Amino acid sequence: MVRVIMHGCNGKMGQVITRIIEEDPEVEIVAGVDAYMGITNTYPVVESIEKCDIPADVVIDFSNAAAVDGVLDYCAERRIPVVLCTTGLSETQLQHMEEAAKETAVLKSANMSLGINLLMKLLKDAAKVLGTAGFDVEIVEKHHNQKVDAPSGTALALADSVNEALEEACTYNFDRSKDRKKREKNEIGIAAVRGGTIVGEHEVIFAGTDEVIEFKHTAYSKAIFGKGAVEAAKFLAGKPAGRYDMSDVIQL
């Protein structure tokens, strides 16, 4: 049995994962952590991870960027693997994550779904052909009105996949309203839309002369992220220190 600490257990994703794990005999939540205490769970919950002294095999984190440093320190000190799903991390926090990965296993992914992880792979092939042929790349993401970070972590990861295939030649443009000038050849435009209960949509547009190719992923429920996170937790428990991602967990 894989013992999980669910960090952010009373949030939207924390509750989705609570339901998924209830049905899974291979894994159990032994403790939860959340700043919001207004939900009753079947497991004990504390308001900050430093207060959690229950032994566990892995931490799953879906919380808030401000909480991630505490999670990294906790997991590094105790050598507990961590599945890091929170988005909107700063450059300093990404560096902190690299340091923590010297002490424990860290799997970070901005999107735990099969579809987006396959899309990242497909984009590398597309970018090698279309980017090299001079097609412009634009990304549009849409999410619910409760999301705090923009653009989404997934949009940035998709841009990174394209950029990697183009040997890191691209810059990212998040706001065309600032400069009154034509689009640069080597930029990737990234735009964010927020509204209602949209679970998550990502479109990657390759626009060339007289032809356009679009890749689109639509999430219809948060369960696709939850299932991926639980599979990642099972995979990561017992793994040695180091950096991991979803391509280590799913066959692509």
Ligand SMILES: NC(=O)C1=CN([C@@H]2O[C@H](COP(=O)(O)OP(=O)(O)OC[C@H]3O[C@@H](n4cnc5c(N)ncnc54)[C@H](OP(=O)(O)O)[C@@H]3O)[C@@H](O)[C@H]2O)C=CC1
């Ligand atoms: N990788 C992936 O596949 C996915 C990633 N995400 C990301 O996961 C994160 C969480 O998403 P979601 O569940 O929708 O967000 P929610 O806001 O619904 O949940 C986050 C929870 O974490 C709590 N929290 C905030 N600060 C702390 C803290 N210091 N310690 C413990 N708990 C804290 C919040 O409490 P309070 O409300 O009181 O602040 C809230 O209950 C986001 O960054 C989102 O982008 C989401 C879906 C998929």
Ligand SMILES: O=C(O)C1=N[C@H](C(=O)O)C[C@H](O)C1
């Ligand atoms: O906040 C969300 O909801 C989501 N966040 C992730 C992101 O920022 O990419 C993943 C998913 O799209 C849902």
